[in-house]
Amino acid sequence: PIIDCFDGMPVSWVIGTSPDADMVNSMLDSAVLSLKEDEHPIVHSDRGSHYRWPGWIERMEKYHLTRSMSKKGCSPDNSACEGFFGVIKNAIYYGRDWKDVSIDEFICFLNDYLYWFREKRIKQKLGYKSPIEYRASIGIPFLSNRALNS
Template sequence: MAGEGLEARGRTKPRRRCSPCAGEATEHPGDKVRQDLAAGLPRFLWPADVTQLSVPAGKPCLSPVPDCSGGSIVSWATSTSPSAEMANSTPEAAIRLTKPGERAHLVVRSDCGCHHRWPGWISICEEAGVIRSMSRKGSPPDNSRMGGLFGTMKNGMSCGRDWEGVSLEGLGKRIDDYIEWHDTKRIRRSLGSMGPLAYRQSLTLAA
């Protein structure tokens, strides 16, 4: 073609960017904690996010709400798709465990995902009187606490285990069992070589 002075022509399709932040329907509430994801006492700071697991039976999603003080997982939910119902159910269940006086200083911090900007999520936080905080758009380090939790959980659940023949219901049971172990028996150096439950008991914050 080049020897005959010809050139190829065609329409170039614009590249479509795939972003988990698509569908932003509300104003960004601001990052009130920035990258300081440490909390001295329970029920002061709860990060929130959604991740997807991949097993032969499918790719279910997990939405946990951990407590930055001690690292225990306050509530969690699973679903076959990243639905708003799943994302909304975790803060609802977690907030039910708090007292009205605790909610005034409680910060729920999420990423910029669309589930955390829809009216349902916002109304849950506003009706409970908790503070909404959101990481900066397109800044993964801002949400490193959740990234670390997801990485630890996936490694802990998958290492040396065969997922062949495990149904989605069976996976849900394994997730429940892992979180129970994570909250009661997993030893952490940052907690003085104690698990989250023993750490809270040492502070006389749990029975």
């Protein structure tokens, strides 16, 4: 996922069984659709090969985004995303029996949860609003379109 450090909102995500260039490219392309023309944020990532290959770098340059990676074995730049994974695991994964759930069913369940997280899950530090509600309350619109992330 791409997590906005402003409010912890998952801006874009793609779910698959293994990370690859097509997956991260489509995730980035979806995230860019939510930016205004003059917005060029920093994109923090881990050191995965799909974030270092020429196609990713070309996309980042095309969109005028800044790449940010920490040195090997040091993950502060990607901490927002790692923390987000921890929240997801505690909320929906741990403590459940997934043995009779197919990969496709799990992907649908996770996708629905991510939309709920972005649009309905309230956060104390956002004034007990969801990220979408919080942004609307301070005049920052967000194109919440399920087609972007499906």
